[in-house]
Amino acid sequence: MRKIILNLAGILVLASALAQNTLNPDERKRAIAHLKETENNLVSLTRGLSEQQLNFKEDDTAWSIAECVEHIAISEKNLIGMIQMSLKEDSDPSKRSEVQMTDDQILGLIESREQKVKTRTEFEPTNSFGSYAETMKTFRERRKANLQFVKSTREDLRNHYLQFPFGLIDSYQGILFMSGHTRRHTDQIKEIMSSEGFPN
Template identity: 70%
Template structure:
């Protein structure tokens, strides 16, 4: 009888531990934080010290300037984390995992690629909403710092809460990777602007 009771308790404890392990792994957390830090560092080092004529230069009338790219990144940093936190509301739903459209690496590959251009939604468009270029850069750095703090500390079940994107369903952890990859995408756009033949040197 005693052995049976001990066995039952052991099984219940195992199940309880398994059910409680709904947060991301240390490896997943480190991957997201490393990518967030790297994309911030590259962007900031690229645009630091630019002159006004450089940040406002446009390759053509239909293109964004570096200032507009940076503002779009800063706006997106706020809007995307808002979507992620909204996706975490309510109960987790592991039954949807089979509907996730892409792997983590595929998500990063999709958002960082500049091969396919996509018109952004109105709420993500730059409208000169910050206090100049320096104010925009500060807004980005402040928001990225806050978002990294969230990733460091969250115990949310990021793998079993989901977001519906135009290309398919992703989990909220992938939403964080998407946000970081989005910064890389537009950092590459800034590099394209700086490589233009008419870009002010």
């Protein structure tokens, strides 16, 4: 009987430890809400735009709205891929001190349009989906899958990490970065729509 009690105690301790390494309810709720909000804003803003509006460019170096949305759709896959790769490594609480930015700072950094950054080649739009409708469909499918991951994951996202040019972030912050990235380019789309010469 004593052996059974000890085994049960061990199971409870293990379960408690595992629970502590998963997202807390507020973290999960925040990420889900932000992912839903940025998706809805993008879809609402671009709904009903004509082909001329979707493909309008201020100049030869600028992206069109269609290209911005394609970039978001590509990033949705690439960024979650980076997060999934980070989870293949062992969790490492000892590296927490190397994460210098808060969640709010991560969102502030990626959402700000003040500093322009040239994207990496694998994130560049190349009409890879064939049409704007297919591009938006792909983005929404990927966002749905990523939302489901955030809703259900039991992974220790806080003790897995991603290395970015601006520093080390944890994998939960990688989720916020992905969502904030959508807002960044939604704001870019607003800039395009307010530019001189944008088709009515």
